[in-house]
Amino acid sequence: MSKREQEIIAAAAAIFKEKGYQAATTRDIAAAVGIQQATLYYYVKSKEELLYLVVREPIDRLYMQVEAIMQASLPARVKIEQGIGVHLAAFDDNYPHMLVFVQELHNVVQALRDRLQNFPRRYQSLWEDILRQGVTTGELRRDLDITATALMILGMCNWMFRWYRKGGRLDAQTLAKQYAETLLHGLTARPAS
Amino acid sequence: MSKREQEIIAAAAAIFKEKGYQAATTRDIAAAVGIQQATLYYYVKSKEELLYLVVREPIDRLYMQVEAIMQASLPARVKIEQGIGVHLAAFDDNYPHMLVFVQELHNVVQALRDRLQNFPRRYQSLWEDILRQGVTTGELRRDLDITATALMILGMCNWMFRWYRKGGRLDAQTLAKQYAETLLHGLTARPAS
Amino acid sequence: MSKREQEIIAAAAAIFKEKGYQAATTRDIAAAVGIQQATLYYYVKSKEELLYLVVREPIDRLYMQVEAIMQASLPARVKIEQGIGVHLAAFDDNYPHMLVFVQELHNVVQALRDRLQNFPRRYQSLWEDILRQGVTTGELRRDLDITATALMILGMCNWMFRWYRKGGRLDAQTLAKQYAETLLHGLTARPAS
């Protein structure tokens, strides 16, 4: 992948993030790179392809990281902590890309979802596996609804895309720790034992 | 508000939900109501206005409900339970409208956000208030980051827009109870006391 | 069909004729009608549809006319004369339309040919029928290659699209008579009997 292509993908990520995929124009993107609109098409087949390119790599990496965590032999508690950690870190590292993913996937043609091999479903399954293991080993509450809980975790993590700003008061790792702590032990104050 | 206008808003909600605001066309919406594109403009000033109309009422109602909960004299635990309850119920009752709100507001001009009186921020504050009260009374953990926790709750609730289907396995009230339970006491299995 | 639509089709015929279908632009056509390009699309679905509309009617009429001739009970000689007559008259009456047909059909998507129900093949068959009848009745030479002769007739008639100008020295009916005469009796001078 040439340097130009990387520039284009980065610019596209930023502009998709800012305006949304539909509202972003190829002219915008080209201008951000400092090239002509036509030149964009020398590097990229279409606007939709560009969306795919923006999203592909961080998505793949996140999947593989959580998959590795899932397969490791660790207590569920640690897997959950680490999983939330890498998820939020992905936002921290690739904010525009992840944001575009979370924000746009829904409104975009099926074709893209297919090319990402139905990532959202597969990723959700990974989390369900982690939770199921935890229930099986007795570490987690037996009455958990696995699916609902997985979606709860994904919800609280993905929602970052609405408010997270790199360099803000809350950095991703601090946040991950707090989320994991609350998720595992609840908001309720524990009686001083 | 005439019956026609209500029809138009309902149709717009459905189509914004399905295709997203940008991709939805005024033609689509008119066709769904069974009128001409031009007729739309007899009832509604612009497409953006339509988005506002779709979103305004359920948003206002939700705000008022949570505000009432916040001001009631109840334990934080109950406020959180009830707050999650009304939030998810709002999705249940007005799925397309809430979804449009959660999904689209972000990409739309500032003007619209102003007309909603910066709802997202105000709504977040409400939840922060509830949490702060709980910490003050000692009911909730003293080390909570109020903002992060509020955002965590909003995240897990709003994420419903990605997967919730009325009449599916999980109804909104069951889900609300589970979310509240996990949020308050955590995933971890408690020792049989 | 509104007056505007007719204007558009006429303008399209003229411009397709002049520049060819590919080189003609929808901007050209709109300008010729005196409307905006966008207005074109209020009346016509696409450029390709426009080509179809230009070509459809004269083509259908020609087919029906020759079909009627074929089915009449007349000597082959007369059928041939009349067939050439209506064929050349079609050019005379609808020059741009027929020309567009003869010129463009070949380079244009299969879809169009399908919509015209494979006119060229069917039309050729009609002529083959006429010839076959003539051979059967003994009026025409027994050694004729029916297909080759049909194509010869179509060739000499269709070639008009390359040079015919209404109001030129040769009008279509004169031409038709001469072509029929030569076709039936040859170029060779007959001995004064």
Next chain:
Amino acid sequence: MSKREQEIIAAAAAIFKEKGYQAATTRDIAAAVGIQQATLYYYVKSKEELLYLVVREPIDRLYMQVEAIMQASLPARVKIEQGIGVHLAAFDDNYPHMLVFVQELHNVVQALRDRLQNFPRRYQSLWEDILRQGVTTGELRRDLDITATALMILGMCNWMFRWYRKGGRLDAQTLAKQYAETLLHGLTARPAS
């Protein structure tokens, strides 16, 4: 002319034939040769030049052949037979090139026609000369319209471009004989004398 240049011209002929001049792209042609688009321009000045190169040689050769026939001292009947023979043979030998010529010349800028020294007109004149000679010597019917007849002959010959396929049922020489026979003596069955 280098071997590469010949390859390019042949490829261009094939692609112009298949898609038409306008729809053919320089990329298509380059790809067919196995070179880059830019490399094309090392060998050929422009796409239009390429059209000229495709067409020039077979056209020139045909002209010279018919010119020689015209100037020979032969009966008109034989000249016509031979003329049709070489014309159809030109299609047989250089199908894509001749087809491109017959099909495309019309839509292309005047400049190109000039470079071919107005071939169509000159070629038509050649045939008119042949016919005029035949009338003068009394071999052909005195009432012939020379121009119309020349155009009739060109029409039936050129129309081959629409249906001829090398190796099909009708080979060019058989066809030429039949066309000449019909042209000279007509379709009408002659009384057994």
Next chain:
DNA sequence: TATGAATGAGCTTTCATTCAT
């Protein structure tokens, strides 16, 4: 109350061509 007709602005994409290397 409703709409047929029209449009300005803008979109994605294509393409012949150029040029430094």
Next chain:
DNA sequence: AATGAATGAAAGCTCATTCAT
């Protein structure tokens, strides 16, 4: 002899919106 990179110009088409009726 060949090409990777770039582009100006233009194409077909869409859409929110207007307005006379």
